[in-house]
Amino acid sequence: MLRHILLSSVLLLGASMLTACLGGSGGSSQPTAEPPTDKAQPPLVYLASAAIGVSDLEASLDLYTQGLGMQEVERLQRSDRTEVILRSADRRGSHLVLMDFTDGVGRNVQQNPGKLVFYVADMASYLADFTAQGGRITLPPSVQPDLGNVLVGFGRDTDNNLIEFVGEPDAEHSFFGAFGIGVSDLPAARDFYVEQLGFEEQLFLELPGLYDEYVLQSPVPGDSALVLMNWTNDGNQNYTDNPVKLQLELDDPVTAAEQLQQQDVTVSQFPAPSGEPDLNQAVVGYAADADGTSLELRQGLRSYLAAGAIGVADLDAALHFYTNALDLQEVTRRQRDNRLEVVLQAAEGRGGELVLMAFTDGQQRQYDRNPGKLVFYVNDPDAIAMDIVAAGGRVTLPPALQPGLGAVVGFARDPDNNLVEIVGSPDASPAYLSAFGIGVSDLGAARDFYVEQLGFRQQLFLPIPGMYNEYILQGQGGVALVLMNWVDGQPRNYADNPVKLEIRSMAPAAQLQAISDSGEQVIQTPEPDASRDDEKVAYALDSDGSLLEILHAPWRQAAE
Template identity: 65%
Template sequence: MSAYPYLKILLLLVTMTLLSGCLGGGGGSSSDLPPPDAAAPQANLTFMSAAGIGVTDLDASVALYTDGMGMREVGRLIRDNRTEVVLESADARGSKVVLMDFTDGIGRNFQQNPGKLVFYAKDPQAFAAQFTAQGGRITVPPAPQPAFGNVVVGFGRDLDNNLIEIVGEPDATNSFFGAFGIGVSDLEAARDFYVDVLGFEESQFLRVPGQYDEYILTSPVPGSSAVVLMNWTNGSVRNYTDNPVKLQLDVAYPTDLADNIRQAGGDVPRAPAASAEADLDGALVSYASDADGTLLELRQGIRAYLGAAGIGVEDLEAAVDFYRAGLGMTEVTRRTRDDREEVVMQSADERGSQVVLMGFTDGVVRNYRQNPGKLVFYVKDPEQYARDILNAGGRVTVPPALQPGLGVTVGFGRDLDNNLIEFVGSDDAVESYFGAFGLGVSDLEAARDFYVEDLGFREVLYLPIPFQYNEYILQGQGGSALVLMNWINGSPRNYTDNPVKLEMRSMSPEGFAQAIEDGGGQVITPAQPSSDKDRTDETVGYGKDTDGTLIEILRAPWAKQE
């Protein structure tokens, strides 16, 4: 449950002068999110949330992309002129793929798309075998490339002749969609449009002699697949105009981007507005196109993560001492707010979200001992961790023990304010890190819909703990996981207005606040420049979820310009 892994750009270099007649690849970048940094002006961030391709036989293509390429169907939408099937990679990494079945009767050529789809696979040979078994065609079997560290690369064609590139990736659990290539008639002009107007970043220029030139573009927003601009140089005739493909772009400020596209001479046939299409539930949608007529579907983007979890404590200094000595955390900073003092704590391994200990100063009586959630730590040595908890004045309620069904060692304890502490043995930990924050909710399914459907968190796992609680484990774009918990053991639990808060960092704080309101939550303070002395130029807003849990809305560090 540590920071969500992002796509790698390392293997992009594999394609350079690869094999005569072979085609290249793309990807994204991989790193842990940096901690929040100094304030900077807002950036109108854009990333590719989905790549859409037109198909001639929707059912057959769905079967190939799921059974043959390991993807899973996560949605099916009826649009004005098409049916869309939304697919997610087996590893739930990167952008989604949308298969589009057009229903408007207009003839389209699906066989001449001059782009490609790049998949990274743990076992390229197995991926190729599955692909072939479901009707795909392998044109170059996956094979190690000695000149590039023996990275395995192969190529194939799907049912509509789309080029599929397969790249071996040891970091993959199974496979994931790493890059989407689109053909462009003027490579330099396309590069300028996608970088200077749309806000992508040029990561690499590659020249595959006798085949094509390409620019690999990534987004400052982590977690999405790369966009690859391709222009063929092998003398073959390519159709670059009005291909049945689309780039679904999530944008921090869609209206501003639409204006920039117009100012750059681009076409924006539909300005950002709430969609009337039933399946889109009023989502903000705009349509534009690049110089070659590739459809750009602009959506409101709010990509976010849990930056910090805040818990109220009765004795601030005692709590700081316990989290330092008992849980291995270090103090980062102290902050004074209108009704509280805050101490920000960071894990020993400097991974995951921060923990904020809140000592309230407004005189309002609060119950700190009935928080129905939990804090989860991943630790190198569970037995020593249990001793540290005891020595610091906490309680160990369930000594660490191997859980046969899970294959991990798990223990439970309580901090000085009776907060449930779960600690899990992990070979990945150097010392320990804060991996997840459990939030008690009165209606588990409704809370899941609010945080997933409205706030954009990804559902990782539904986990029932017999005779204790049921929980959904959710992941944002980085940070620690968010766990929604509803107790089923018959004990009374207070799920409303607990002294806890979620610090959410988003690419668009304003859009995130709107999403809270649209999901049935409450916006207390709109996202706006803060007046706090220690938050110069920071954008801060406050809201509440449907149980009254405080949500502090902040800008993500990668959403700030240098």
């Protein structure tokens, strides 16, 4: 993504300016800033959404949905405004929020010195839709042969916001890739957002006669880039109190607000459960940067599924099956309180980890009644099917092309009767675990729990008539989590199965609180675990008794 941000900015000057912008005689040295004096650890933060004020909500909504491919997610009635939350067609990047102010206070929405950057699969069709909904093209897209033949163009929306279009072959349709805000003092703004708020500097660009910019990114994956822009074209730019807002989600918004206040940053509202009806008591606070850009501070719960674990009756048989049939490799072993865990993963670390749990506490468990599944991407489904049989499993549905999915899919059972789904993928050599499914008794409630309390994103709802319905959820990395409810008329045991989800979170303490607030059980708060080199581990249960092991995501560890 950053490569395309770079290319789009360079286009304004021409390909010959690349060296000047990034090094050599063109003045690429970064502005000198005073070193920070505060040594407090910055928070872990990401840009959940970027908001712009609009003069005509319906016209803006038409442009951003019908013209730019976004989809309306939700409408919120706030104390002084209506907010319409939009997501990209590809469900990538941060949300965009259109703010229609209702308090009667005059605001100029025509002078925003920032920009919005969209990455596009079909540029011609995209721009045709954009202009049909009232947008205007200010610089038609052109190909840069020396820079990978990337297409870049510029336009303005109905409120004069600068829109940047970047051709992106990896996009299915389009996504919101970056949000730029104008700043009056670029070095000071960079220090504020990096040193005090925890963003990471990715790139500095100096575009003579136009603007200088810093491109910042959160250490937490999945959001759009934040671009700080200072114009150098002698135009009259208004940097102060523009009707824009950054919704920042943090691992600890209260501590972040305290640290900001200690640095004499304006904190107009300390983070606390909101009384606004549409926010459902979400923790919300407000601060502002030096130019008055509104910063809405919220609790972040971003997480991902790092590993799925299954109980096994015969560890040696299960280990033989998964290493020989699916080419997984043993990574490590952990002796836990009531079980031995053998951790497996594909070669080169691709996909998620599969953990085999051999219980040592003498309790009886039903290993052969797990209503979930394990999904593996494989290069040669037919060969893998034969390997499954040779390793002690059985094939229940031979691999066959599924026209609706455009892939070869087959099903098998491992020695403990766990359902194994194999999906053909040309680049899946060796095979790897791509998704882990758990059976749930109430599909809708389980979906809400894992999305609202654990921070997963719904990717797809897939009904399979006569078999099961499933939600496919995805975190920020890791493997997909599949929630399954069977509709084949056969009795299923959804309660207390010997399965475990290893979930890594940006804010384990807040996540445990959310689990508790939802009525589910927290059975251990974070404590050092000797089997994990004293890494802090917490445990909870979902409503069906599936064990959740909650750990810090490596984003936090990297920040520390």
